[in-house]
Amino acid sequence: KAGVTQTPRYLIKTRGQQVTLSCSPISGHRSVSWYQQTPGQGLQFLFEYFSETQRNKGNFPGRFSGRQFSNSRSEMNVSTLELGDSALYLCASSVDQRTDTQYFGPGTRLTVL
């Protein structure tokens, strides 16, 4: 079974731009979570989607948003990029809301110049 896939793997943007990252969960998984990882803050939870509904949101500004499609694929969007948004963005999927074991993708490395 294929793992979680994320596209693109690397991205370079400039301040003020916006970016959309994509995540395809493991087949049959309906829950998708997003995390931001930076050297200073470590791994921080962004939000979680289940059945196209956002169930949890971390402590991030409204510039960070996401959505989930009927096929469980998810996208996250960051608008008005700031230098501090440079990070590894990780997506994780799990079977459903009763199964906590999350399986992570390889991440998207975003660099904001």
Added chain:
Amino acid sequence: DAKTTQPPSMDCAEGRAANLPCNHSTISGNEYVYWYRQIHSQGPQYIIHGLKNNETNEMASLIITEDRKSSTLILPHATLRDTAVYYCIVRAFFSNTGNQFYFGTGTSLTVIP
């Protein structure tokens, strides 16, 4: 969710068992202990989880003390490829809280040739 305490770094000789401790003294009865590891700049990899009984899989063993206030992840025969940051996570199992993991700072394990 209860917080965890792990040593920041450990070394282990190649071929020897690596024993990674985790303290979770405030764990509640319905909280699971999860272990993930992250090799540099890759997505975290699920290793094992448990509630109260010791668990073993093809990657590792998880030993949970009887009072559940601490646990130990055991890699039976460490190889150089086991060099990574290991995260111990305590997670409540409620269907309505979603899949938000608090990763903490983890233990950086270095396997020495």
